Amino acid sequence: MxxxxxxxxxxxxxxxxxxxxxxxxxxxxxxxxxxxxxxxxxxxxxxxxxxxxxxxxxxxxxxxxxxxxxxxxxxxxxxxxxxxxLYRDKRSRSRDMKSILLESIENESSDDINLFDVFENLMNDAMDKTRKEDLKKVFKLLKELNIDEEIIYQKVSETFAMTDETLKSVIK
Structure with missing residues (x-):
């Protein structure tokens, strides 16, 4: 047993x-x-x-x-x-994204962290995989770090050349 x-x-x-x-x-x-x-x-x-x-x-x-x-x-x-x-793969990607974000934060002093660079890297990965779930998770993580929602929308919109409305429709 x-x-x-x-x-x-x-x-x-x-x-x-x-x-x-x-x-x-x-x-x-x-x-x-x-x-x-x-x-x-x-x-x-x-x-x-x-x-x-x-x-x-x-x-x-x-x-x-x-x-x-x-x-x-x-x-x-x-x-x-x-x-x-597929569920197993989704969970694995979620763990990887969380690990990358936490590792990036741990490796930098709080003054040196550029969360938007970390976010941009995660977003590039998420968009390459065309996974709305990944995008939602990254967005949620940044919100949990108390980053203003409108700033997140603006930065992601600029990074991926999409309108705020398009991004909001993906994240919702």
């Missing part, structure tokens, strides 16, 4: 099959109107069994997620596997 799992940051946390079931439920919900919890939990327990069979050491978050994908595909839930992979 798996007791613990290693998180991306190296911490050990309790292994919870309910968390796997929760992620599976979201993936199934993205593909189907009605989701059978019984099936979701059956797959989650299959993941747990597979991890127990293949791992003599402590499983990582990545290994758990890879195993979820394998089992979904093996059981014929290709669309669900795709939704799960």
């Amino acid at each position: 798996i007791k613990s799992i290693r998180k991306r940051d190296g911490r050990l946390v309790d292994f919870e099959v309910d968390k796997i079931a929760g992620a599976l439920y979201k993936a199934f919900s993205a593909c189907f109107d009605k989701v059978e919890l019984k099936k979701v939990y059956a797959i989650a327990h299959d993941v747990e069994k597979r991890l127990e069979e293949k791992e003599s050491t402590l499983p990582t978050v990545e290994l758990v997620q890879d195993t979820v994908e394998e089992i979904l595909i093996e059981e014929g839930y290709v669309r669900v596997a795709k939704a799960y992979i």
Whole structure:
């Protein structure tokens, strides 16, 4: 029986099959109107069994997620596997953006930080990927840093040669 799992940051946390079931439920919900919890939990327990069979050491978050994908595909839930992979990718990009922003802030004294340069770099990445979700997250992070909303709109509009209205429609 798996007791613990290693998180991306190296911490050990309790292994919870309910968390796997929760992620599976979201993936199934993205593909189907009605989701059978019984099936979701059956797959989650299959993941747990597979991890127990293949791992003599402590499983990582990545290994758990890879195993979820394998089992979904093996059981014929290709669309669900795709939704799960896309969600996983979205979360990964979100973590990366947050990490870049925090690292930029930590590496500079508060007087030297040019948040707009950091924001511009993140925006370029977000626009390259044409991800409205990424743009919204960057905008939210800057708002959390108490940057005036109108200044953010102005700077982004200038950077990407778009009107405030276009930007507002993307962010809303």
